[in-house]
Amino acid sequence: MKDSQPIILIGGGGHCKSVIDVLEMSEDFVIAGIVDKAYRVGAKVLGYDIIASDQQLEQVVADFSCFLITVGQIESSALREQFYQQVKALGGDLAIVVSSLAHVSDYAQLGEGTIVMHRAMVNAGAVVGCNTIINSQALVEHDVWIGDHCHMATGAIINGDAQIGHHTFIGSHATILQGVTIGENIIIGAGAVVHRPIDEPGVYAGVPACKIRDV
């Protein structure tokens, strides 16, 4: 039997619950505790203890080596990125987690701190950056490039050769057509269809997707 590595989760809300479910099905990790806001220390998430607050992170990184940022990301990636940078600066390692129900091609690459959740697929030639969420049932097709601190929400479809810049969020069931490039700091609303390149930061929605506001 192979050894499971203790892992600390940072952020104990809804996304953390989904991550716990992924980790419990993995033989690679055992959940050692959760870090959340100070007032939540002592509470539990799905039976796992919130063992420390952000203020105690330095000590937690001294005691453990492997981490995953489990604060979610609906619009801004700022909090996820802040914790990612903090853990790295303190010398911690960010895990790469792939659900046993997901498929990641042997010809794809995932960056540190990235999770591929249940029933998601990352196909051949795809490159996914660091601290990115490929959420349940998302599809990342062949040769797609996705940057750091992104979130492909549940059921999002990123077709072949598309590119997604850093800090960009693709909403649930949005579709990015083949070869389309989306820049940094862009939010694509749920169900949108993007058929042309987008480079100006902002929130885009609809079919075809149009800008509806600034971020």
Ligand code: JB2
């Ligand atoms: O400053 C913070 C902080 N602010 C919020 N420090 C720490 N350590 N944790 C913080 N949090 C924690 O993030 C909250 O205490 C809470 O545990 C969590 C936010 O929980 P919530 O359930 O509101 O959202 P989420 O970020 O876990 O999940 C969102 O994103 C997912 C991808 C949700 O909208 C989910 O539905 C979605 N699937």
